[in-house]
Amino acid sequence: MGFDSSYGVSYWCEEDEKFLRASQMALYKWKVVPLCEEQLLDIDPEDVLPGGVFRICDVYKSGGGYDKFPQIYERRYGRKTNPKQFIVQLYGCHLACPYCYVTRNGIWGDYVEFTSDKLVQEMLKTKCDVFHLMGGSPELYIEFWPELIDRLANYGNFIFHSDLTLTYKRLNRPLLKAIAEDNCLYAVNVKGVTPEDYEINTGRKFDSSMFWLNLWDLKMAKVPFYITFTNPDMEHYQEFVDHIERAYGKELLEDSFIIDLIDYKAVRVYERISG
Numbered sequence: 001m002g003f004d005s006s007y008g009v010s011y012w013c014e015e016d017e018k019f020l021r022a023s024q025m026a027l028y029k030w031k032v033v034p035l036c037e038e039q040l041l042d043i044d045p046e047d048v049l050p051g052g053v054f055r056i057c058d059v060y061k062s063g064g065g066y067d068k069f070p071q072i073y074e075r076r077y078g079r080k081t082n083p084k085q086f087i088v089q090l091y092g093c094h095l096a097c098p099y100c101y102v103t104r105n106g107i108w109g110d111y112v113e114f115t116s117d118k119l120v121q122e123m124l125k126t127k128c129d130v131f132h133l134m135g136g137s138p139e140l141y142i143e144f145w146p147e148l149i150d151r152l153a154n155y156g157n158f159i160f161h162s163d164l165t166l167t168y169k170r171l172n173r174p175l176l177k178a179i180a181e182d183n184c185l186y187a188v189n190v191k192g193v194t195p196e197d198y199e200i201n202t203g204r205k206f207d208s209s210m211f212w213l214n215l216w217d218l219k220m221a222k223v224p225f226y227i228t229f230t231n232p233d234m235e236h237y238q239e240f241v242d243h244i245e246r247a248y249g250k251e252l253l254e255d256s257f258i259i260d261l262i263d264y265k266a267v268r269v270y271e272r273i274s275g
Contacts, residue, residue, distance in 0.1 A: 027151075028144045029113040031091035033136070036105040041265040047084075053112060054122055056084045057132065069130070069161060072226055072255045073185055081159060086128040088119060093137040094168045095191070096203035099231070101264035104274075107136040116144075116151045124155060133162040140168060146178040153183055160184045164225070165191060166214035167198075167207055176221035186225040188218070190232070193240035197233040212247075219248055226255040 034053045035043065047056040059067035060083050070083050089102065091111040100107070114122070123131050131152055133145070145162065152158040164186055179186075192198025198206035218225060227244075229237065237258075244252055 027115040031111040038266040085130040103270040
């Protein structure tokens, strides 16, 4: 197996393929959607991997906008990570965010099935050390995250990163404890700081009870995460943040930040062709 000394991570080379094939098990088959035409308008062509199913995302510049994951991970764990992440785009979403550059064609497109081992194999062909499981809504598949986390740990010192909205369904603590591994860091995406704000940003009703109970269980299970706020209503933002601090502790707001909306070409083109 090769080695990239810049980030302290081994990467895929041809002689490892026999080992991977021999170790494959009857694993879950992930529904992965190839990159659609609209979202390719906002992605650096050099970041698209052969076949158009997977891509690399430089979190400082590429499609998806600026992210602070590298700084947060380094501050918490003392390890520098490659800002270029390996991206897997899953099928389906429980939201209908009007600003999403993946668009419905990228969320609900024809998917290709990959086992956890095959996904790891694809990542190992790159020099990435962060595996970013995104969507759509990766939370739809959270029961299978532990399997993928385990496979990543088997093949090197890799990091699993994904996103939670806490509004898809109630999450149980045994499952949350199973994803609270040392090689993981998650982003809890707050899509609205009031019910009205949430509905504007997602096209869905806000189940406040589900959100707050899930956030509490996330804390109690000691899942490593930080919070992001997408396009929040700034008139009510501080009230929401103050509630988290009072009810859950100031530490939950550590490393939190606001994500402003980006005028993606993909969204404009999709709106035009979909009427």
